[in-house]
Amino acid sequence: xxxxxxxxxxxxxxxxxxxxxxxxxxxxxxxxxxxxxxxxxxxxxxxxxxxxxxxxxxxxxxxxxxxxxxxxxxxxxxxxxxxxxxxxxxxxxxxxxxxxxxxxxxxxxxxxxxxxxxxxxxxxxxxxxxxxxxxxxxxxxxxxxxxxxxxxxxxxxxxxxxxxxxxxxxxxxxxxxxxxxxxxxxxxxxxxxxxxxxxxxxxxxxxxxxxxxxxxxxxxxxxxxxxxxxxxxxxxxxxxxxxxxxxxxxxxxxxxxxxxxxxxxxxxxxxx
Ligand SMILES: [Mn+2]
Numbered sequence: 001x002x003x004x005x006x007x008x009x010x011x012x013x014x015x016x017x018x019x020x021x022x023x024x025x026x027x028x029x030x031x032x033x034x035x036x037x038x039x040x041x042x043x044x045x046x047x048x049x050x051x052x053x054x055x056x057x058x059x060x061x062x063x064x065x066x067x068x069x070x071x072x073x074x075x076x077x078x079x080x081x082x083x084x085x086x087x088x089x090x091x092x093x094x095x096x097x098x099x100x101x102x103x104x105x106x107x108x109x110x111x112x113x114x115x116x117x118x119x120x121x122x123x124x125x126x127x128x129x130x131x132x133x134x135x136x137x138x139x140x141x142x143x144x145x146x147x148x149x150x151x152x153x154x155x156x157x158x159x160x161x162x163x164x165x166x167x168x169x170x171x172x173x174x175x176x177x178x179x180x181x182x183x184x185x186x187x188x189x190x191x192x193x194x195x196x197x198x199x200x201x202x203x204x205x206x207x208x209x210x211x212x213x214x215x216x217x218x219x220x221x222x223x224x225x226x227x228x229x230x231x232x233x234x235x236x237x238x239x240x241x242x243x244x245x246x247x248x249x250x251x252x253x254x255x256x257x258x259x260x261x262x263x264x265x266x267x268x269x270x271x272x
Contacts, residue, residue, distance in 0.1 A: 004044045004058065005266075006071035013070035015266060017093045018084075022077040025100030028211040032247035037074055037095040039246045040262065043255040047263070067266055069093075077104050084108040084238070091269070093262065096242030098211065102196045103135060109194045109237055113165065115146045115185070115230065116196035117223065119214035121157040123147075123164070146185060148226075149173060149201035152214045170201075173218055178225045185230070195230060195239040197223075199258055207257055209249025220257065227261060228268040239265065 003017045010016065019037025026033060048058045058064070070090075075083050077097070081104055084092050094105055099122060106114055114135075116122075123135045123145065135145070144165060151170040153161060161167050166188045168181055200210040203217035230236060241258050249255055 001038070001041045001045060002073075003041050003069065003071040004048045005065040005067075005263075006069040008068035008070045010070045010072070013068045013090055015067060015069045015091050015093050015269075016087055017069060017071045017095065018080065019072075019074035019095045020077050020080055020097040020101045020104075021074050022096070022101060023098045023211075024077070026098040026211050030211040030213075030245055030248050032245045033096060033098045033211055033243055035246045036097055036242070036244035036258075039244060039249075039252070039255045040095050040241070040259050041071075043252055043259045044263065047256065047259055065263065065266055067269065069266065077101060080104045081108055091236070092238045093266070094238070094240035094242075095262075096240060096244070099196070099198050099242045101242055102240055105238060105240055106194055106196075109192060112192040112194040112237055113144050113146060113189050114194050114196065115148065115189075116198065117148045117201035117218075118196075118198040119149060119151055119170070119200040119217060120198075120212065121147055121150050121153050121161050121164075121167070122198075123157060123160050146188060148181070149218050149223075151216050170216055170218060173222050178222055181222075182226055182229050185226075186233075189234055191235060192237045193230065193234045195227070195236055197227070197239070197241045197261065198243045199241065199254055200243055202254075202257065207254040209245050209247075209252075209254030210243045211245045211248075212243070213248075220260075224261065224264060227265055231265050231269045233270065236269070 021034040023033040146166040204213035
């Protein structure tokens with residue numbers, strides 16, 4: 001199934017949806033994130049297409065998406081870099097898969113600030129023996145990383161977090177409002193931005209369908225206004241939504257959240 005609003009041919013598209021059904025770096029017993037892309041496509045269709053007077057329509061769904069989207073389908077993780085390379089300025093919207101997908105994507109944006117929403121810092125000098133960590137010091141410059149919503153760090157990660165450009169914990173999100181968070185981010189960011197949204201940044205009450213849930217997480221109204229401002233005001237060159245694990249979801253709650261965020265972000269993207 002193609003993404004519901006993906007009607008543009010590749011050449012004409014502003015956004016290119018790419019599924020990466022890969023969970024080879026998942027270290028949790030809660031598997032199934034490889035079904036993330038197909039699940040988001042299915043839920044996007046359910047959210048946006050209704051039967052009216054005997055015919056199917058997406059007209060009735062406010063607000064309608066007018067941006068030109070192409071659905072590239074699913075690709076192997078090792079081919080993701082090549083696919084992004086040929087897009088030449090079109091914005092890739094990448095659906096994971098586990099958070100390891102991000103590492104492949106950001107190699108294509110060496111100058112971008114990486115803003116990632118995650119319950120875990122996920123930054124370590126090595127991938128050896130750690131739980132769910134995907135960004136390693138060797139591969140990215142920590143000075144260009146902003147982590148948001150963290151609430152569970154390993155000892156080594158705590159030290160490394162200090163070298164990030166900015167880190168705002170889940171606790172700080174609850175102490176301040178989203179405008180405060182936005183001001184902190186805006187002060188630090190210059191130039192291109194890549195956004196990675198690990199769905200475990202949300203509280204398991206809202207997003208149970210993830211591989212590594214952590215209580216004490218964020219809710220939609222803390223994240224959505226921020227994402228909308230980021231894509232509306234910063235030079236966002238790519239983004240991903242990762243870690244949707246449909247086998248652990250409840251009534252597609254997490255999938256609806258992910259899909260709603262994706263549709264909202266597309267609508268709010270700054271016009272190039
Ligand atoms: Mn993660």
